[in-house]
Amino acid sequence: MRRLSLTLLAAGLLAGGIASAATTIPAAAVTTAEQLRDRAMHDDTAYRIVSSLTTEVGPRLAGSEADLRARQWALAKFKALGFDKVYTEPVTFPLWQRRSESGAIVAPFPQPLVLTALGYSPGTPAGGLTAQVVKFAGLDALKAAAPASVKGKIVYVDYQMHRQKDGHDYGMGSAVRTAGAVIAAAKGAAGYLLRSAGTDVHQRIAHTGVTGFRDPRARAIPAAALSNPDADQLDRVLAYGKPVTVRMNLDCGIVGEYTGANVIGEITGRKHPDQVVAIGGHLDSWDPGTGAIDDGAGIAITMAAAKLIRDLPQRPDRTIRVIAFANEEMGLWGSRAYAEKHAGEVGKFVLGTDSDFGAGRIWRMSASVQPSARAAIGQIAKVLAPLGVAYDATRPGGGGSDLSRMHAKGMAALTLTQDGTHYFDWHHTANDTLDKIDPQDLAQNVAVYAAWVYMAAQADGDFGSAPGAFAGDGAGE
Amino acid sequence: MRRLSLTLLAAGLLAGGIASAATTIPAAAVTTAEQLRDRAMHDDTAYRIVSSLTTEVGPRLAGSEADLRARQWALAKFKALGFDKVYTEPVTFPLWQRRSESGAIVAPFPQPLVLTALGYSPGTPAGGLTAQVVKFAGLDALKAAAPASVKGKIVYVDYQMHRQKDGHDYGMGSAVRTAGAVIAAAKGAAGYLLRSAGTDVHQRIAHTGVTGFRDPRARAIPAAALSNPDADQLDRVLAYGKPVTVRMNLDCGIVGEYTGANVIGEITGRKHPDQVVAIGGHLDSWDPGTGAIDDGAGIAITMAAAKLIRDLPQRPDRTIRVIAFANEEMGLWGSRAYAEKHAGEVGKFVLGTDSDFGAGRIWRMSASVQPSARAAIGQIAKVLAPLGVAYDATRPGGGGSDLSRMHAKGMAALTLTQDGTHYFDWHHTANDTLDKIDPQDLAQNVAVYAAWVYMAAQADGDFGSAPGAFAGDGAGE
Numbered sequence: 044m045r046r047l048s049l050t051l052l053a054a055g056l057l058a059g060g061i062a063s064a065a066t067t068i069p070a071a072a073v074t075t076a077e078q079l080r081d082r083a084m085h086d087d088t089a090y091r092i093v094s095s096l097t098t099e100v101g102p103r104l105a106g107s108e109a110d111l112r113a114r115q116w117a118l119a120k121f122k123a124l125g126f127d128k129v130y131t132e133p134v135t136f137p138l139w140q141r142r143s144e145s146g147a148i149v150a151p152f153p154q155p156l157v158l159t160a161l162g163y164s165p166g167t168p169a170g171g172l173t174a175q176v177v178k179f180a181g182l183d184a185l186k187a188a189a190p191a192s193v194k195g196k197i198v199y200v201d202y203q204m205h206r207q208k209d210g211h212d213y214g215m216g217s218a219v220r221t222a223g224a225v226i227a228a229a230k231g232a233a234g235y236l237l238r239s240a241g242t243d244v245h246q247r248i249a250h251t252g253v254t255g256f257r258d259p260r261a262r263a264i265p266a267a268a269l270s271n272p273d274a275d276q277l278d279r280v281l282a283y284g285k286p287v288t289v290r291m292n293l294d295c296g297i298v299g300e301y302t303g304a305n306v307i308g309e310i311t312g313r314k315h316p317d318q319v320v321a322i323g324g325h326l327d328s329w330d331p332g333t334g335a336i337d338d339g340a341g342i343a344i345t346m347a348a349a350k351l352i353r354d355l356p357q358r359p360d361r362t363i364r365v366i367a368f369a370n371e372e373m374g375l376w377g378s379r380a381y382a383e384k385h386a387g388e389v390g391k392f393v394l395g396t397d398s399d400f401g402a403g404r405i406w407r408m409s410a411s412v413q414p415s416a417r418a419a420i421g422q423i424a425k426v427l428a429p430l431g432v433a434y435d436a437t438r439p440g441g442g443g444s445d446l447s448r449m450h451a452k453g454m455a456a457l458t459l460t461q462d463g464t465h466y467f468d469w470h471h472t473a474n475d476t477l478d479k480i481d482p483q484d485l486a487q488n489v490a491v492y493a494a495w496v497y498m499a500a501q502a503d504g505d506f507g508s509a510p511g512a513f514a515g516d517g518a519g520e
Numbered sequence: 521m522r523r524l525s526l527t528l529l530a531a532g533l534l535a536g537g538i539a540s541a542a543t544t545i546p547a548a549a550v551t552t553a554e555q556l557r558d559r560a561m562h563d564d565t566a567y568r569i570v571s572s573l574t575t576e577v578g579p580r581l582a583g584s585e586a587d588l589r590a591r592q593w594a595l596a597k598f599k600a601l602g603f604d605k606v607y608t609e610p611v612t613f614p615l616w617q618r619r620s621e622s623g624a625i626v627a628p629f630p631q632p633l634v635l636t637a638l639g640y641s642p643g644t645p646a647g648g649l650t651a652q653v654v655k656f657a658g659l660d661a662l663k664a665a666a667p668a669s670v671k672g673k674i675v676y677v678d679y680q681m682h683r684q685k686d687g688h689d690y691g692m693g694s695a696v697r698t699a700g701a702v703i704a705a706a707k708g709a710a711g712y713l714l715r716s717a718g719t720d721v722h723q724r725i726a727h728t729g730v731t732g733f734r735d736p737r738a739r740a741i742p743a744a745a746l747s748n749p750d751a752d753q754l755d756r757v758l759a760y761g762k763p764v765t766v767r768m769n770l771d772c773g774i775v776g777e778y779t780g781a782n783v784i785g786e787i788t789g790r791k792h793p794d795q796v797v798a799i800g801g802h803l804d805s806w807d808p809g810t811g812a813i814d815d816g817a818g819i820a821i822t823m824a825a826a827k828l829i830r831d832l833p834q835r836p837d838r839t840i841r842v843i844a845f846a847n848e849e850m851g852l853w854g855s856r857a858y859a860e861k862h863a864g865e866v867g868k869f870v871l872g873t874d875s876d877f878g879a880g881r882i883w884r885m886s887a888s889v890q891p892s893a894r895a896a897i898g899q900i901a902k903v904l905a906p907l908g909v910a911y912d913a914t915r916p917g918g919g920g921s922d923l924s925r926m927h928a929k930g931m932a933a934l935t936l937t938q939d940g941t942h943y944f945d946w947h948h949t950a951n952d953t954l955d956k957i958d959p960q961d962l963a964q965n966v967a968v969y970a971a972w973v974y975m976a977a978q979a980d981g982d983f984g985s986a987p988g989a990f991a992g993d994g995a996g997e
Contacts, residue, residue, distance in 0.1 A: 075554070098756045103633030109631070154578030154586075154810070157950060246723060247809075247950040272953045276810070279575045281594075281955075331629070473634060473724040476749045477756075 047298035055249035066419040075501075076426050076494040079351050083490035089347035090145070092120065093340055093402075095171040097333040097477045103151035104330040104369035106138040106297055106301035106451045113326050114306050117342070119366045124350045126241035127358075128311060131304035132384065135405060136376040137164055138255070138301040141330060142294040146267065149173055149288040151177030152280055158236070158267040159331065160254035160293045161220060163362045166266045167234070172197070174233045178281055178343045182219050182226075188229040197289055201274060206242045210463035214468075216240030217252065220268065225255035228262040234291050235266040238274035243468040247272050250471045251329050253373050265293050275398040278486040278509035279391030302478040303327075305377045308346070310353045312500065319364045320456070321395030322348065322492060325371030325378075325445055332475030336466065338481060340488070341398035342367055348389070348492035352500070359500035368445040372397070372471075375445060386510070392454040394499040394506045401470075403462030404487045410429055410439035411516045412455045413507025416475035420506075423495045432459070439516040450513060461490060543896040543981030544935060552978075553903050553971040555752035557829055560967035561824075566824035567795055567959045569597065570817055570879075574810040574954045581807040582847035590803050591783050594819070598785030600916060601827045603842070603877040605788060606896045608781035609861065611846040613853040615733070615778040616640055618807060619771040623744065624749050626650055626765040629757055635713070636808065637770045639730035640852045644711070644742045647994040648769035648856045649674070651710045655758055661698050661832040667707040674711040674766055675704035683719045687877070687940035690947075694729065697745065705739040711768050712743040715751035720945040726750050727948045735779075742770050748988045760812040775872030780804075782854045785823070785831045789832065789839035789977065792795075796841045796930070798872030799825065800920055802848035804845050804854075809952030813943065817843060817957060817965070818875035825969035829977070833931040838870060838978035848876070849948075852922060859925035863987070869931040871976040874920035878947075879957040880939030882968045883908055886915035888993045889932045890984025897983075900972045907967055916993040929992060932983035936968060 068076075096116060103113040114131065121129040139162055177196045179185040185200055202219045204212040207308055223412030224235045239250035249270045257261040269277065306326060312318060324341020328334020349363045356460050385392070394412070408427060410420045419438070425436035441447050442456030450456040450495040463485075469475045499506070507513075545553075573593060591608065598606040616639055623633040655672045656662040662677055679696045681689040694717055701712045705933040716727035726747045733740040744949045746754065758764050783803060789795060801818020804813020826840045846854030862869070871889070886903060894913070900912035917925050919933030928932040940963075947951045976983070984990075 094756070098753065099629045100631060102751075152576045152578065245951070245955055246725075247953065248724065272951070274956055275955055276575065276578075276953070279571070429944055474722070474749070476724065476753070478722055478752055 044388060064412040064415055064504060065406065066416040066502050066506065068422045068498045068502050070439045072498055072501035073422060073426060075355065076497045078492045079493040079497055080426060083351055084486050084492045086347065086351065086486060087490065089152040089343040089485050089489045090448055092346055093335060093480060094345035094477055096336045096342065101333045102330045103326065103328050103334060103412060105136065105303060105327040105373055107330070110303055110327060112237050114304055115365055117306040117326055120346065124346060124355055125139065126308035126310060128309040130149065131306050132381065133304050134377045134380040135300060135302045136370050136373065137224035137297045137323060138299050138372060139297050140295060141511050144267065144295065147244050148277070148280060149290050151283065151285045151287065156194045156273045156289070157247045157249055157270040158291070159249035159275065160252045160295045160482050161224065161251060161266045163263065163297065164254060164295055165263050166294060166296045167291055167293045171290045171311060172287060173267055173290040176281065176287045176289050182215070182223055183225055185223060186202055188230060190356040193227060194231035195233050197291065198232040199236040199277065201238050203238060204240055204467055208462055208464050209460060210466055213240060213467060220252050221255040222373040224266040225261045228264040232264060234264055237268050239268040239270055241271065241467050241472065241481045244271045246270065248472045248474055249329035251331060252471045255375055257374050265291050265344055267291055267293060267316050269294045271520050282437060303422065305369050305381055306367040308365045309356060310349050312360055313358040313454045314360040316362050317363040319392050320496050321366065321446060321449065322360055322496060323393050323397045323445060326367040327370050327372055329471045331373055331473040333477065334475060335478050335492055336401040336475050337470055338399045339435070343491055344398045344485065345490040347489045348496055352497050359497060361500040363496055363500060371445055375448065378445035378448045382452050385449065386452045389453040390509050391450065392434045392449055393453045393455065394507050395442055395446045395449060396440065396459060397446045398488065399444040400461040400463055400487065401466040402485045403464065404431060404484050405459045405491045406458040407433050407435055409458045410440040411450065411513045413512070415504065416455065416506040417451050423498050426494045426498065427491055429489055432491060453510045453512040455508045457495065526953060541981060542633050543893040544900045545896050545979050547977045549975055549978035550658045550903060551884065552830035553974045556970040556974055557903060557967045560970045563824065563958060563963060563966065564707060564903040565827055566962050566966045569823050570812060570820035570957060571595065571954055573816045573819065574812045575636040578810045579807045580803065580811060582780060582804040582850055584611065584807070584834065585587050587780055587804060589771055591781055592804055593949045594783040597785055597823065602788060602830055603785035603991065605786040609858065609922055610779050610781050611854045611857040612777060612779045613847050614764065614774045615776050615851065616774050616850060617667060617772060621744065621772065622769045624767045625754070625757060626767050628760065628764065631751045634724045634726055634747040635768070636726035636936040638701065638728060638743045638745060639669065640733035640740065641731060641743040641770060642740050642773045644768055648767045649711050649834060649881050650767040653758065653764045653766050656667040659692070659700055661882040662700060662703055663896040664895045666706060669749055670704060671708035671730065674713055674768065675709040676713040676714050677756065678755065678987055680715060681717055681719050681944055684939050685705065685937065685939055685941050687938060687943055690717060690944060690984055692764055697729050698732040701743040704736045709741060711741055714745050714882045716745040716747055718748065718944050718947060718949065721748045723747065725951055727857050727951045728808060734851050742768050742964060743768060770788045772866050777827055782846050782858055783844040785842045787840040788828050788899060789837055790834060790838040792837040793839050794868055794959065795838040796836055797973050798841050798869050798923060798926065800843035800845060800874045800922060801843040801972060804847050804849055804851055804947045808950040810954065811952060812879040812954045813952050813956050815848065815876045817879040817962060821875045821962065821965040822970055824966045825973055828970045829974050836974060839974055841890045848922055852925060855925045859929050860924065863929045866926060869926055869985050869988050871917055871932045871934065872926060873917065873934040873936060875921045877938040879962045879965065880937050880943065881961050881964045882936045884910050884912055884937040886912045886935045887917040888927065888990045890989065892981065893983040896979055900975050903971045907964055909968060909985070930985055930987045930989040932985045934972065974982050
């Protein structure tokens with residue numbers, strides 16, 4: 044993937060040398076972007092937005108009553124911030140509900156376990172599912188297991204994530220949750236448990252998240268995550284060498300279909316209203332927390348950045364579109380619906396990325412653009428450098444999580460990597476609350492977005508968006 | 521209190537100068553104590569004991585089925601460790617049960633709240649108690665409130681504890697919980713909420729603990745603690761200035777009486793079997809955690825210290841008694857029963873203290889002894905000094921939590937102050953689990969106990985225990 048990117052980069056530099064139509068950011072726009080950047084560092088709009096969302100709406104699981112309230116909140120907030128155009132686009136998805144959940148070691152040492160049901164998990168029978176536990180150290184061990192060894196049992200996968208600035212352990216952590224449950228079910232397991240995909244090793248708080256059971260071909264079984272200390276306890280109990288029986292009691296499941304919506308606010312472009320710089324986050328959250336870092340922060344950062352640009356003496360040349368996506372958590376439903384609907388206009392999406400990795404400072408930028416736009420990306424990088432953002436020209440830009448779907452259709456995209464050292468301490472838990480957000484770190488994110496979004500909106504020339512333009516760039520893989 | 525102690529000390533030094541019958545620790549005993557101390561630092565017996573208790577029994581709320589299993593565990597563990605005499609003494613107390621608990625903000629911004637019922641709280645009516653919240657910054661504000669201002673409402677006291685090495689904020693934190701609930705009820709409140717008496721300001725985990733409703737004269741109302749982030753959220757919602765309605769749904773209450781037991785193990789003294797050095801901890805725990813720091817650690821530290829002495833070539837001169845107290849958490853029931861039963865023999869309790877402040881290192885020692893024993897306490901202090909224990913001769917020694925009742929009857933007592941900086945992060949919560957214990961810190965505690973217990977057992981002379989000997993020394997106040 045890295046080698047491929049270097050090849051692309053080399054090709055880009057070469058093409059840039061030959062072609063004369065290089066995209067550039069006018070000097071006046073660079074100056075304004077620098078002012079926006081500096082203004083954002085002293086602006087608390089984003090913090091007020093995320094405080095409002097997490098306090099007034101709180102948890103907003105996709106399809107819940109609070110999901111509707113969150114959409115009403117977003118519509119009202121876009122309008123209050125002075126966006127020129129505010130509208131919704133419907134998104135339909137399976138409606139999964141969590142009603143109650145508990146767990147316990149039944150034998151040999153009876154005691155409760157802190158666990159949480161995973162997205163799309165079916166419920167257990169009334170009275171719970173009680174079965175022997177069979178433990179695997181990781182996904183490979185589970186894949187290699189003979190079906191007879193897991194049939195009728197509760198499979199438990201004990202993979203421990205560690206803190207990383209770029210959060211890369213979540214690749215395996217989320218695979219254990221999504222694919223692990225599906226593999227265990229396919230082998231005939233009665234239930235599935237994992238050590239939470241989280242780095243808060245001393246907190247008795249379980250991390251929820253989606254399974255792969257969305258796939259209608261998958262056999263679905265009750266699936267839940269144990270908190271890290273509960274996984275430690277289960278490990279200790281298993282180490283006594285006696286058969287260990289666990290009861291999972293999950294009242295949850297898919298109860299039908301729901302139609303929510305992506306909520307969209309725009310600052311209309313003065314010269315090219317049909318050309319769009321696309322940013323955003325997702326409006327839904329998991330239900331145990333209040334969705335502050337995931338993804339109230341992303342909503343707030345992008346709304347606040349657009350608002351700063353809106354407050355300039357005149358509108359930017361291109362339209363700035365902030366998309367509050369529906370139901371990211373249970374499978375990018377809003378994002379996929381958006382990309383399907385707007386694939387035909389992908390050439391009009393000049394540049395985009397969304398914010399969905401918490402509220403830590405942005406420390407790295409990369410881009411997937413056509414070679415003729417590399418110099419303009421370099422101009423953006425120069426404006427962002429004083430914020431501590433390093434430009435890595437060897438990596439592709441994937442467009443974030445939700446806008447990755449538009450990038451896959453051909454939208455030129457950035458990746459703005461946030462410091463995720465503590466993100467997985469709180470991700471998908473009750474602990475995803477406002478106190479985890481540092482207002483200054485949040486403001487740095489706004490500064491980054493305000494600057495690059497404005498420069499992209501004012502650029503002379505484009506960044507290469509076109510149907511299928513970035514197929515195989517390695518981003519989003 | 522400090523001035524009183526200094527006066528006592530001065531009197532002690534004076535009396536010591538006059539009296540010739542000063543208690544001393546023989547040189548051979550000092551040498552053995554130093555060996556015990558150094559051996560303990562490389563001994564993992566205590567860690568294995570607390571691991572065994574928290575893994576095999578786990579949570580053990582007084583009067584629960586697990587309380588019985590804990591007693592069986594303690595009897596078996598004393599025997600396995602080679603104690604000479606193992607027995608129980610019955611303790612009867614009100615049986616309080618927690619069945620389920622939940623809470624929510626109903627208006628203006630509906631969302632769940634993380635809370636936990638407090639000890640002796642009655643349950644709410646089916647469907648919950650829904651009422652307007654009235655907030656007080658602290659206990660004094662509540663005391664000053666006109667009954668009309670709280671009548672029929674849910675009183676919420678918002679006192680925030682901060683981390684302290686000696687944990688002194690718990691004085692107010694626990695008063696808000698115990699007295700606050702009683703005061704609110706007396707003024708006619710319908711329910712009581714407090715910000716958890718805990719220092720884990722970013723953890724969505726509530727701290728339980730007892731109320732003052734044990735007193736039969738008290739009017740009891742449903743009472744619960746909010747996690748710190750939930751208290752922050754309630755504060756934010758209240759700050760909008762609209763009436764705030766909360767629902768508490770507690771299924772809990774006193775269901776009768778229960779007879780448990782103090783479980784006692786002894787290393788029988790070779791020369792003076794009827795003279796006792798008394799140590800211990802409490803066997804019960806709150807139910808959300810597994811009772812590792814509160815008070816598996818105290819049980820383990822004192823069992824392991826006695827075991828090290830037991831393994832010497834010959835038994836100590838005096839008896840070493842390790843008491844695993846029943847139901848400390850809901851009002852020192854085991855401790856009070858013990859003191860009532862043994863008050864007449866208090867003169868035979870040569871010196872004592874229990875361990876009930878977690879597993880942090882001991883950093884300070886103080887003592888309540890007769891003046892003629894100050895020099896012997898100085899000898900103990902000298903052996904403990906290399907472990908980082910400072911002797912504060914200006915403070916009284918209160919005997920810990922459970923043995924404070926025997927001290928009140930006249931037992932000479934030490935106070936061994938542990939580092940409690942993080943104790944109230946986990947105290948009375950689901951997070952009171954084995955991973956919070958550092959094995960080396962635990963071993964330091966064992967080293968302190970093994971050394972002083974042995975020296976007290978071998979002392980030539982006593983420490984002044986006699987009926988009423990230490991009345992008014994300020995300890996335990």
